[in-house]
Every structure is written in C-alpha cells, then in structure tokens.
Amino acid sequence: MATVEEVPGNVIPGEPIQNPNEPSGALTPFAKKWIRRLLYLSFLNFIIAGTLALFLRTDQAGNPNIIGPLGTPAVFGQLLLAHGLGMFIGWQFPFAYALTLYAFPKYMGRKIYAEKLIPVVFFLFAIGFYLVWLSAFMGFGPGWYFLTPLWNPAAWSAGATWTATDALIFFGGMMITNASLIVFAYVLFKTAFSSSYKDKYNSSPGMLSTMSARFAAAIGFDAYMPSAVRDRIQGYPIAAIAAVVTTLDMVISAPPFLVLLADGAWVSAGNPAFLNNLVAKNFLWINYHPIVYFAFFPLIGMYYTLIPIFANRKFASSRWAKVPWPMLLISGVGVYSHHLFMDTSQPFSLQIMSESMTMLVSFASGISVFTLFALIWRSHYKWTLTAKFLAASILGWIVGGVIGVEQGNIPTDVYEHNTYAVVSHFHFMGLDGIILAAFGVLYWILPEISGKQWYSKTLGEIHLWGTAIGGFGLAGTFAILGFMGVPRREYAPIQAALPFTQIYYDPLIAALFFALFTAVAQLPFIWNLLKTMQSPTTTKSNMLPELETTVPTPLPTPITRELTPAFSHASMTSNQAAENINLSGTLYTDHGDVNSFTNQAESSLRDSQ
Amino acid sequence: MSPDAILLGDLGLNAAFLAVVFGAAVIITIVAAGLLIWSTKHPEEGDSHALAKYEKHWVVIILAIFVIFALSTISFLPYPYAHANVHPNLTIDVTGQQFAWTLCDAPYWANASTSLTNPSCFPNSNVTYIPIPVGDTVLFNVTSHDVTHGFGIYQCTDVGCTTAAILDQVQVMPGFYNSILVTFKTAGTYYIRCLEFCGYGHYTMFTQLNVTVTST
Structure with a gap:
C-alpha cells in the first residue's frame, strides 16, 4: 500500500486528507445508523422551520387591500422564534453533529470514541429542541434571539402574550439542548485527542505525540510553526480540524450562555434576576454567534475535502489550507460584540475587539475562498451535483460576507443594524451558503451511510436550481429592503402613518415570491429522499471498509450512486472493483483509483440520462 | 460649535452608498464565478496550478483592504x-x-x-x-x-x-x-x-x- 507521501493524487502533501490508512470499520454500522437519523432529524426540522417562514412572509407582504396579514402580531413573534431557532438549532445542531461524527472515522480513520453515546446526544437534543418549539406553540414569542428582559412577562408594560410557564419550558428546553452539545463535545474531543488510539496521530516514529502537538495539529496551528517543528507534527485532516474548531467555539461560549439560561429559568420560577440586561445581552451573543458557525465550519472542511476530488488536483500548499483555522477559532467567538455595536453602554474595548475580529474572520474567509478558487481554476473540474451545490454555496458565502463586512464595521453598521440588511446577510450565509453546502454534502454521503442509491439525479438538479434561484432571490430582495432602511422583525412594515413605507410593498411581495419558490423547490428533494429511504439497500454499507482495504482511500461517494451492477459495492469483489476501476483509465495511482472510480460512476451517471 | 461630520452619513456615505458598494461586489463576484466556470471548460494541459502562486499577493491585498476600510472609518464612530x-x-x-x-x-x-x-x-x-x-x-x-x-x-x-x-x-x-x-x-x-x-x-x-x- 502506498504511503500518503507517495500519493500524487488529491491530498495535501504530507497530509492525510483522504486518509489512506483508514482502518476497516472505523465508520461502523452503528455510527452510520445514528448519523443517518441525525441527518433525517435535521432536514425534517429544516422543512418545518422553512414552512413557518412562509407565514412570516405572508404576514409582511399582506396588504390590507388584497389579502391582509394572515396571522396576528403575537403569533408573528412566535413564528420569529420558531423559524429562527428551527434553523439555527433545530436544523443546524443535528446536521453539525452528523457531519462531524462522519468526518472523523471517514477522514481520520478513527472509530468514534464511546459511540454508544451518540443516541444520548440524539435524544437529549430532540427532547430539548422540541420543548423549545412547544414553548413557541404555547405562545412564547420574543424572537429567536431572546433579549433580556423581553422574554420576561413581568417586565412588560403592555401585558405579555405568554406566561412565565411558557418561558420556563423554553429555558428548560434550551438547557437540555445544550446538554446534548456537551455530551457531543465529550465524544468528539475524546475522538480527536484520546491516547487510546494506536494510530499514526499518536505514535509515528520521529514525530511529536504530545498533547500540545496534537492540539496544535487539531486546530491547524502547525501551519504557523517553523518547518523544523511543523515537520514533526502529524497533521490532522482539514475535515477533522474544522470539527474541532467549531466544537471548541461552541464549548468555550457555552458557560456564559448556560448562566443566561439558568437566569431565565430562575426568573421564570418567580425569583429575582442575577444578571443585568447588558451582561445578559453579552452572554446571549457570545454563544449565539458561534452557533452560526457550528455547521458552517465543518462544511468548509468538506470544501477542502471534496473540491480537490472534483478538481482532480492537490492543494499547492498544505499551509494555506490550514492558515485560516486558528483565525476562525479565535474570531468565531471574538466577533460576538458586533451584535452590540449600537449599544453605547457596551465597553469600547469590546467593540473594537469585535470589529477587529470581524475583519479577521473576513480575512480568513478571503484566504479560504482564494485557495479553493485557485484549486478549481483551469482544472479538470467535475461538475457533479454536489460540486454544483458547493460552488453555489461559495457564492453565497462571498456575497453574504461582503454585506457582513459592512455590518462588521461600526460606522457603516449604523445604516444597516437591525434592518433587513442583517436578514439579507444571514440568509446569504445561512440559506445560500450553509444550507446549499449541506445539501451538496448530503447528496454525497447519504448513499454511503444508508447503503441506498439516490432515487433520482434529475430531482436533485431541480432541487439545486430551485433552491439556488429562490435562495439568492430571497436574500437579494432582503438586501434591497435593508438598503431601503426597512426594520427587521416587523409584523406589518407598511404603515399608513409612515408615507415612506409605501414603497416597501413591491420588494415584500418579491420576497414572498422567492420564499414560495424556495419552498416549492424542496418538494422534489422531499420526494427524492422519501423514495430513496423506501428503496432497497443496494450498497451494503458495511462493505465499504472492506473495499477500502483494497482501494486504500475512503471512497468519496459519487452523487446518486447510480452505479451499474458492476459497480455495486455489494456485488463486487475487491478484485472486480480494481478491474473495473482500471477500465476507466487510471488518472493517478492509488488515489487515482478512487478518482477513476468516482469518475466512472459519474460517467455512468451521465450515460444513464 | 457643530462639527461638519460626526457620522459617515454626514459625508453622504450612508445606506445608498453602501448599496452601491455591495452591488459592485456582487457584480465582481458574478464575473469571477463566470470566469471560474469558463476556466474549467478550458483546463490547462500541464496542471500547473498557476493561480496558487498568487496566494501571497491575494493575502496582502485583502489584508490591505480590511485595514484601510477599518482605519478610514474609525473617525466616524457613532459614540458620543x-x-x-x-x-x-x-x-x-x-x-x-x-x-x-x-x-x-x-x-x-x-x-x-x-x-x-x-x-x-x-x-x-x-x-x-x-x-x-x-x-x-x-x-x-x-x-x-x-x-x-x-x-x-x-x-x-x-x-x-x-x-x-x-x-x-x-x-x-x-x-x-x-x-x-x-x-x-x-x-x-x-x-x-x-x-x-x-x-x-x-x-x-x-x-x-x-x-x-x-x-x-
């Protein structure tokens, strides 16, 4: 078997991104089963939360002369909470759990540490999050970012529309949800750092195997070290680095957030608050900003993993692929005070820190985008469905990043803070960046972890273009509204007493149109997923590791896996696999086998259409 | 005494200006995406990974953009x-x-x-x-x-x-x-x-x- 360094394929020199040494069975059937369930749960929540957003749109686009708002102002607040947290937590948490739990065995070759805890993570999350949605259903509606003391009915001078019990259920649910995060972090960090694994990350001749060396490798900090040291550190795969960085950010920011939740529960039970309003706002955003990155960072890790495969090219330098990650680790939390730029009572040092951190995260993003751009430029890029999803998502990342930079600068934020420009930013980033990338990854990995071929590639293409057109149209319309100064989170933005609000009507209708367009585009996805789930298992999921012992890389699962019978993993012996691979013309040795396998599958796919 | 400019908007650099900047960035991004797609239709033979050697230049450029952006606006903090x-x-x-x-x-x-x-x-x-x-x-x-x-x-x-x-x-x-x-x-x-x-x-x-x- 070739060593990593001898492989001229899609790997960073000296970096085990494609992990040729994955021990058989690292991604166990048990892990696959729970990863699958986490993914199904996440996309179920996505569909529900997205549907709720349609009612937000109809409320805002409702014109008294036509249909009128369909909801009520109180329900609008509940929808703000249910939609926002449905996406940021209900969709994102289980997806991030699933992706990171997939990445470690897949790209690092380590079986998940204490994988029996994955069901604990699943059920803690499900119980906690559905309590949050239950609270919204019962009337709790301070919005997805629940500013203190708005959530407290006793603080209202106008009479609250929910009770302290509703608030208590909410805080209880959020705490249980965060408990799932803590269990997950334990599993992930043990997988990343435990000394019990007997592999090259812990014991390679001549290499440093101290905890500090492993930690440096796990956050990509080895890229900053002098070569004499760097060469003695066993680099971690980028997908694993991304998982560690995002989980570290979540854990670092969890304690203050848990204090905030405890304060909320304590007050809801009839006790006096122990946090003042400004500290509470800090404790909220110090966690709520890293939440935004929870799934995004692992997805960036997947960019670094999959795009080299599509481009049939290695990175020019492993350092540039790692350089952004320590920056992202620091700035992931450090940017949080930009949510308080318009609070003049916030200490100035925090404001300047967060403005600088926002520039830093933008800088790191800029490096990543260029690295990926350079990798694709004039390459033999395979525009598979997943590749298209990833490309569209990078567009969302760039455009959302630009408007984010405007909001990350204090003097320019004056004109965009709490307007639809912010909504535009996180829809470009969230819907057009994160969600599109997540769909691409889902199309890529589901066949492997389910053993089922996607039902239809055509439906996948319709899903791609529908979601991209609707998503970019929606976020773009939000940008127009933002630059017009339309405040976010208004039940009825058009007011007869405010003459300048009359021009909001057309863009609000356009936003409704694009929201409906995006929603309709999910129907082929739902159908495709349901038919796929109903289909018989055509690929024995536990056959993959066996195959990989002969083709010594984790197989990048081709989209839709519409393999000919000759390519069915279940029906193919290792020798047959190698023979079929060679038929396609080997591009590279070893890794080339995988690429040719992938490419042959893609060719087969195209031939079938 | 009233100053001439406290906020960027006092210089006319308000939301309309930011919209123009954003629009220009979107256009540049779309053009770059188009060029990228075009480039994959015309792959280089030698696979020299030509663009990667400009990574350091790019880092300097975007660092300069962010530093200049932050420093040029620092006088207009909206804090009394x-x-x-x-x-x-x-x-x-x-x-x-x-x-x-x-x-x-x-x-x-x-x-x-x-x-x-x-x-x-x-x-x-x-x-x-x-x-x-x-x-x-x-x-x-x-x-x-x-x-x-x-x-x-x-x-x-x-x-x-x-x-x-x-x-x-x-x-x-x-x-x-x-x-x-x-x-x-x-x-x-x-x-x-x-x-x-x-x-x-x-x-x-x-x-x-x-x-x-x-x-x-």
Missing part, C-alpha cells in the same frame, strides 16, 4: 465619547415604552418617571414638538421603562416623504442610558422608529419629529 470636542446645542432625553416614545427637553431626562408628566415632554405621542433649529447638533440620551427597544431616526429624502433613510440609531435598554449625537442639517420631518423587536406592537412604535428653520 468618541467626539469629545463636539458640544451639542440641545439635549433630548428619550424613553421607550411598549409601544411608544416619550421625548423631553433636558434637564428633565434624569428622572424618567418625572419626564412622563413634565410639560416639556411629549409622552406616547405620534408627533413630538420639540423645536430643533436646522444645523443644531442634538445629544439623544435614551433608556427604556420596560423591555429592549431600538431608537432609529429616519430622515425624509423628498418633499412628500415617499422615501426616507436611516440617519442614526442606538439600542434602548432598561437600566442603561445609551447616547447618540445627531446633526440635523436640513429642515423637515423626521421619524423615530423602533428598531428592536419589543413585542406584538413593535411595528406601531414610532413618532414624528419636526426640525424647523429658526434662529438660534
């Missing part, structure tokens, strides 16, 4: 303490309460409960009649009686006020006083709107503020 040389002509205290604004002439602002009954205040009114001469710089001190709000000042940009733009804004938080300095350069109608979700009546929380041409 960043403009110690500015002495406001008028101080107005503002109290937010679900779902209305109360604006008062200083010095009554120090006691919010008093200000609600003070004749210099306009509690829960849709129109506030505090005369503000054109060109005056006003210090707004804002707080809340109940929950969090957002204090946003909109300036009409035409005679009929069919369009308006954000002039300045600040968050409103019970137990704290946040402040902004605003120079009213033109006479006319201004509107104050709530910019932070504060409950079911959030969207109805606004008042009108008239700036008049008077001698100081």
Whole structure:
C-alpha cells in the first residue's frame, strides 16, 4: 500500500486528507445508523422551520387591500422564534453533529470514541429542541434571539402574550439542548485527542505525540510553526480540524450562555434576576454567534475535502489550507460584540475587539475562498451535483460576507443594524451558503451511510436550481429592503402613518415570491429522499471498509450512486472493483483509483440520462 | 460649535452608498464565478496550478483592504465619547415604552418617571414638538421603562416623504442610558422608529419629529 507521501493524487502533501490508512470499520454500522437519523432529524426540522417562514412572509407582504396579514402580531413573534431557532438549532445542531461524527472515522480513520453515546446526544437534543418549539406553540414569542428582559412577562408594560410557564419550558428546553452539545463535545474531543488510539496521530516514529502537538495539529496551528517543528507534527485532516474548531467555539461560549439560561429559568420560577440586561445581552451573543458557525465550519472542511476530488488536483500548499483555522477559532467567538455595536453602554474595548475580529474572520474567509478558487481554476473540474451545490454555496458565502463586512464595521453598521440588511446577510450565509453546502454534502454521503442509491439525479438538479434561484432571490430582495432602511422583525412594515413605507410593498411581495419558490423547490428533494429511504439497500454499507482495504482511500461517494451492477459495492469483489476501476483509465495511482472510480460512476451517471 | 461630520452619513456615505458598494461586489463576484466556470471548460494541459502562486499577493491585498476600510472609518464612530470636542446645542432625553416614545427637553431626562408628566415632554405621542433649529447638533440620551427597544431616526429624502433613510440609531435598554449625537442639517420631518423587536406592537412604535428653520 502506498504511503500518503507517495500519493500524487488529491491530498495535501504530507497530509492525510483522504486518509489512506483508514482502518476497516472505523465508520461502523452503528455510527452510520445514528448519523443517518441525525441527518433525517435535521432536514425534517429544516422543512418545518422553512414552512413557518412562509407565514412570516405572508404576514409582511399582506396588504390590507388584497389579502391582509394572515396571522396576528403575537403569533408573528412566535413564528420569529420558531423559524429562527428551527434553523439555527433545530436544523443546524443535528446536521453539525452528523457531519462531524462522519468526518472523523471517514477522514481520520478513527472509530468514534464511546459511540454508544451518540443516541444520548440524539435524544437529549430532540427532547430539548422540541420543548423549545412547544414553548413557541404555547405562545412564547420574543424572537429567536431572546433579549433580556423581553422574554420576561413581568417586565412588560403592555401585558405579555405568554406566561412565565411558557418561558420556563423554553429555558428548560434550551438547557437540555445544550446538554446534548456537551455530551457531543465529550465524544468528539475524546475522538480527536484520546491516547487510546494506536494510530499514526499518536505514535509515528520521529514525530511529536504530545498533547500540545496534537492540539496544535487539531486546530491547524502547525501551519504557523517553523518547518523544523511543523515537520514533526502529524497533521490532522482539514475535515477533522474544522470539527474541532467549531466544537471548541461552541464549548468555550457555552458557560456564559448556560448562566443566561439558568437566569431565565430562575426568573421564570418567580425569583429575582442575577444578571443585568447588558451582561445578559453579552452572554446571549457570545454563544449565539458561534452557533452560526457550528455547521458552517465543518462544511468548509468538506470544501477542502471534496473540491480537490472534483478538481482532480492537490492543494499547492498544505499551509494555506490550514492558515485560516486558528483565525476562525479565535474570531468565531471574538466577533460576538458586533451584535452590540449600537449599544453605547457596551465597553469600547469590546467593540473594537469585535470589529477587529470581524475583519479577521473576513480575512480568513478571503484566504479560504482564494485557495479553493485557485484549486478549481483551469482544472479538470467535475461538475457533479454536489460540486454544483458547493460552488453555489461559495457564492453565497462571498456575497453574504461582503454585506457582513459592512455590518462588521461600526460606522457603516449604523445604516444597516437591525434592518433587513442583517436578514439579507444571514440568509446569504445561512440559506445560500450553509444550507446549499449541506445539501451538496448530503447528496454525497447519504448513499454511503444508508447503503441506498439516490432515487433520482434529475430531482436533485431541480432541487439545486430551485433552491439556488429562490435562495439568492430571497436574500437579494432582503438586501434591497435593508438598503431601503426597512426594520427587521416587523409584523406589518407598511404603515399608513409612515408615507415612506409605501414603497416597501413591491420588494415584500418579491420576497414572498422567492420564499414560495424556495419552498416549492424542496418538494422534489422531499420526494427524492422519501423514495430513496423506501428503496432497497443496494450498497451494503458495511462493505465499504472492506473495499477500502483494497482501494486504500475512503471512497468519496459519487452523487446518486447510480452505479451499474458492476459497480455495486455489494456485488463486487475487491478484485472486480480494481478491474473495473482500471477500465476507466487510471488518472493517478492509488488515489487515482478512487478518482477513476468516482469518475466512472459519474460517467455512468451521465450515460444513464 | 457643530462639527461638519460626526457620522459617515454626514459625508453622504450612508445606506445608498453602501448599496452601491455591495452591488459592485456582487457584480465582481458574478464575473469571477463566470470566469471560474469558463476556466474549467478550458483546463490547462500541464496542471500547473498557476493561480496558487498568487496566494501571497491575494493575502496582502485583502489584508490591505480590511485595514484601510477599518482605519478610514474609525473617525466616524457613532459614540458620543468618541467626539469629545463636539458640544451639542440641545439635549433630548428619550424613553421607550411598549409601544411608544416619550421625548423631553433636558434637564428633565434624569428622572424618567418625572419626564412622563413634565410639560416639556411629549409622552406616547405620534408627533413630538420639540423645536430643533436646522444645523443644531442634538445629544439623544435614551433608556427604556420596560423591555429592549431600538431608537432609529429616519430622515425624509423628498418633499412628500415617499422615501426616507436611516440617519442614526442606538439600542434602548432598561437600566442603561445609551447616547447618540445627531446633526440635523436640513429642515423637515423626521421619524423615530423602533428598531428592536419589543413585542406584538413593535411595528406601531414610532413618532414624528419636526426640525424647523429658526434662529438660534
């Protein structure tokens, strides 16, 4: 078997991104089963939360002369909470759990540490999050970012529309949800750092195997070290680095957030608050900003993993692929005070820190985008469905990043803070960046972890273009509204007493149109997923590791896996696999086998259409 | 003495300018994406990975962009303490309460409960009649009686006020006083709107503020 360094394929020199040494069975059937369930749960929540957003749109686009708002102002607040947290937590948490739990065995070759805890993570999350949605259903509606003391009915001078019990259920649910995060972090960090694994990350001749060396490798900090040291550190795969960085950010920011939740529960039970309003706002955003990155960072890790495969090219330098990650680790939390730029009572040092951190995260993003751009430029890029999803998502990342930079600068934020420009930013980033990338990854990995071929590639293409057109149209319309100064989170933005609000009507209708367009585009996805789930298992999921012992890389699962019978993993012996691979013309040795396998599958796919 | 410029908007660099910058960035991104797609249709034979050698140049360029952007705007921080040389002509205290604004002439602002009954205040009114001469710089001190709000000042940009733009804004938080300095350069109608979700009546929380041409 070739060593990593001898492989001229899609790997960073000296970096085990494609992990040729994955021990058989690292991604166990048990892990696959729970990863699958986490993914199904996440996309179920996505569909529900997205549907709720349609009612937000109809409320805002409702014109008294036509249909009128369909909801009520109180329900609008509940929808703000249910939609926002449905996406940021209900969709994102289980997806991030699933992706990171997939990445470690897949790209690092380590079986998940204490994988029996994955069901604990699943059920803690499900119980906690559905309590949050239950609270919204019962009337709790301070919005997805629940500013203190708005959530407290006793603080209202106008009479609250929910009770302290509703608030208590909410805080209880959020705490249980965060408990799932803590269990997950334990599993992930043990997988990343435990000394019990007997592999090259812990014991390679001549290499440093101290905890500090492993930690440096796990956050990509080895890229900053002098070569004499760097060469003695066993680099971690980028997908694993991304998982560690995002989980570290979540854990670092969890304690203050848990204090905030405890304060909320304590007050809801009839006790006096122990946090003042400004500290509470800090404790909220110090966690709520890293939440935004929870799934995004692992997805960036997947960019670094999959795009080299599509481009049939290695990175020019492993350092540039790692350089952004320590920056992202620091700035992931450090940017949080930009949510308080318009609070003049916030200490100035925090404001300047967060403005600088926002520039830093933008800088790191800029490096990543260029690295990926350079990798694709004039390459033999395979525009598979997943590749298209990833490309569209990078567009969302760039455009959302630009408007984010405007909001990350204090003097320019004056004109965009709490307007639809912010909504535009996180829809470009969230819907057009994160969600599109997540769909691409889902199309890529589901066949492997389910053993089922996607039902239809055509439906996948319709899903791609529908979601991209609707998503970019929606976020773009939000940008127009933002630059017009339309405040976010208004039940009825058009007011007869405010003459300048009359021009909001057309863009609000356009936003409704694009929201409906995006929603309709999910129907082929739902159908495709349901038919796929109903289909018989055509690929024995536990056959993959066996195959990989002969083709010594984790197989990048081709989209839709519409393999000919000759390519069915279940029906193919290792020798047959190698023979079929060679038929396609080997591009590279070893890794080339995988690429040719992938490419042959893609060719087969195209031939079938 | 009123300064010429406190905010970027005083230089005309407001939301409209930011929209132009954003639009230009979107166009550049689309062109770059188009070129990228084109490049994959014309792959290089030798696979030299030619663009990668410019990574260091790119890093320097984007670092310079961010540093210049941050440094060039630092003089326009919307915080009164960043403009110690500015002495406001008028101080107005503002109290937010679900779902209305109360604006008062200083010095009554120090006691919010008093200000609600003070004749210099306009509690829960849709129109506030505090005369503000054109060109005056006003210090707004804002707080809340109940929950969090957002204090946003909109300036009409035409005679009929069919369009308006954000002039300045600040968050409103019970137990704290946040402040902004605003120079009213033109006479006319201004509107104050709530910019932070504060409950079911959030969207109805606004008042009108008239700036008049008077001698100081």
